[in-house]
Amino acid sequence: MSEPLQRLVEMRMPYGKHKDMLIADLPGNYLNWFAREGFPPGELGRLLALMHEIDHNGLRHLLQPLRRD
Structure with a gap:
């Protein structure tokens, strides 16, 4: 599962509205909007759904070690 997590910080x-922002840095209200309206198809949608779950469960701190300096 580490590869999708790494993709969130890349x-x-x-x-x-949030073009060029890392998926891992998208605000929770934007992720919630996608959860209500529907995630886009493909990898982007899967990553947004994953990030929504991480954010919803208060686990953003787990991505910190994956970030590059």
């Missing part, structure tokens, strides 16, 4: 949001 991949940037490709469009929208």
Whole structure:
């Protein structure tokens, strides 16, 4: 499961209000909006759903060791 977690701190949001922000840094209310409205297809949607679960459960701190300096 480490590869998807690593992608959260590497991949940037490709469009929208938070374009170019790391998926791991997206605000919770934006992730909640996707959860209500539907996640996009493909890898982006899977990563947004994963990040939503991490955020919802208060586990963002677990991504810190994966970040590059």
